[in-house]
Amino acid sequence: MVQSYQSPVRVYKYPFELVMEAYVRRFPKCDMIPIMAGTDILKETTSKDGAVNQISRRCRLHVEAPYLLKKIMGVEFIHFIQTNTLDRRNRTLKIDAYNESFSSRVVIKEHCTYSVHPENSEWTCFEQTASLDIKSFFGFESTVEKIAMKQYSQNISKGKEIIEHFITELKKEGVTYIPRWVEPQPEQTEDEENSKVESEVESSSEETEKRDRTSSTPSTGSRELQLGASATNILSMDAVTLNDENNKLDADYIKRCLGDLTPLQESRLIQLKKWVAELQKGKVPSDTCLLRFLRARDFNIEKAREMLSHSLIWRKKNQVDKMMNEYQVPSVVQEYFPGGWHHHDKECRPLYLLRLGQMDVKGLVKSVGEEGLLKHTLHICEEGLRLTEEATLTYGRPITTWTLLVDLEGLNMRHLWRPGIRTLLKIIEIVEANYPETMSCVLIIRAPRVFPILWTLVSTFIDETTRSKFLFYGGNDYQGPGGLIDYMPKENIPHILGGECKTVVHEAGLVPKSMYLPGEEMDAARQHLPMSDQSIYRSVSLGRGQVHEMVLLIEEAGSVICWDFDVMKNDVSFSVLRTKVPITHRPEPQSPTGAMGVIDAVMGSDDLHRSVIEKGWREGHEYFRVEPQLICHDGESIQGSHVTSHMGTYILQWRYYESTQHTSPLDIIDSITAPKAKIMYYYETLKSADYRGSMTSLQSCQSGFSSLSSNTNKSANSSCPSR
Incomplete structure (x- = not known):
């Protein structure tokens, strides 16, 4: 693989002629370049007018390599x-250079x-490009490549220092000051020569004044490049012409702004x-944005390019920039x-x-939906980038993280609500992929005993580099030395937190159920971002006499069925059943037609809301009730799980519930006018092996968390599990 190098533009604030005079002093040998053993001039030519001078040299460089590699090479110097x-x-x-030694x-x-x-x-100005291609080297290709790049990097760093x-x-x-080269003039008469001398004196005086004015002007280096840390502007910059000048970066600008x-x-x-400029046809992300993706991939340009490419496609596909520009924080989120x-x-x-x-978490998910939480998270990320950009300008030094x-x-067990955890993991996945290297550190304080469980679930989805930025404090440890004060x-x-600064961040509290989104609106609110191509929740309405069932085929005893649902309107009964004979196929529902279809629908006799439990089946014989029946009222939230003891078919059943029975002929009319019950539900099945693995990881999470806490230089007594 060819390794390539391209330097930024380095600026010497001296005239070209003075820099050239300094440059030639490094030959034939320079003590500031220990690797250089000496140089020999091979050929030197000068044009007739003296304008162009060309010199070819053979440079001898010391071999700085491990002893074994030196013995294999069998040479004392490498020639260029x-x-x-x-x-x-x-x-x-x-300047053009190439290696003469080992050129094959x-x-x-x-x-x-x-x-x-x-x-x-x-x-x-000074610019430099180089390439290294190791075809074969006695089986030491990787070692030679590392040595060469390390040595080359060190020499580059010394280049400007040597000129200075x-x-x-x-x-x-x-x-x-060294005067510029001038075109040689033909022989002239004495009067013409005197006139020329006077003209040169005047010109020299004007040039000196101009140089003095220039040197007294505050320097800005090369053209200022847009900071543009905000990812919202990632593709909205003014188009630039694709040429080398736009892809150059000034070294002073890099140090000052990056x-x-x-x-x-x-x-x-x-x-x-340069690659992104060619790909985006002139519209390139900011330099700080490019640098974040490079850091996220340890400056591996191929991996950084792939990560950035996926992020740009994601932003374009989902119109993230437009969405963020139009985003208004919902009132429920504000409150x-x-x-x-x-x-x-x-x-x-x-x-x-x-x-x-x-x-x-549950209230926010059900009031703004998964996409609502994602949008607000992206809004926070965009704000963070904007604030870092402002901080860079305010404090006059690079600030690229928050x-x-x-x-x-x-924090308690209600925060371990599985749909909420799943939403959190999806948000983390999106933020990690599209906003890398935006946080300097994450300070976790007042962590309770339940936190190791949450950390066990979440940490595996966080990049290793990001995980290293987490610092944990249990109890009041954050108030002492090594805590927030640091x-x-x-x-x-x-x-x-015991300080003196008032904060606008309030306790918030529980979101009223009256602010929850109905199931249809939650589905309609989805923006088809990759986070949720399929909604976590499903919703269903039940009329009098109707039932809704989810039929689950359990292939391994010990599997766990988990459910979570909210009763949005009226009352329902909930049961968990198991059939003696597995149900492998549910008949396709036949939509009723005509007047009888309407009556069937409201009376609960349509196939869509008909139970798979046959009318002739008896409880305790053909089917079994594995969990007691629950009567759930309007506004209640129900969560639960069941560890299966048998393989076969299990049924989650919701049924319209009414406390009194109606037997009069007017029941049909009452059924038509009676309001329907409505539920929003979510369920999943964990296999036995996965469940045991999860329990094992939860049981062992204390030791893992203790090791994490040790990174904060705290004593064992201050780790969260001990509280």
């Missing part, structure tokens, strides 16, 4: 051929360019930027979602406070 072409007229220096096994090519800054003629060093040496010698990157990391960023932005941490990163222990503070006081300014610690 370097050709420098200096064009004084156009003020450029082009390894191919190394390098190209460098010194040129005049496009916006300031008194500055000099020799310019300082020139200044000590009194050399601060942070300290190694030369190879800078190269990966530039390569990814009952216990989370909000709360100042910043000690590193000036935005901080989000989430009182998860006070959240009514901090999450999670208060778990109040991560937040004292004046920003919320009053609910």
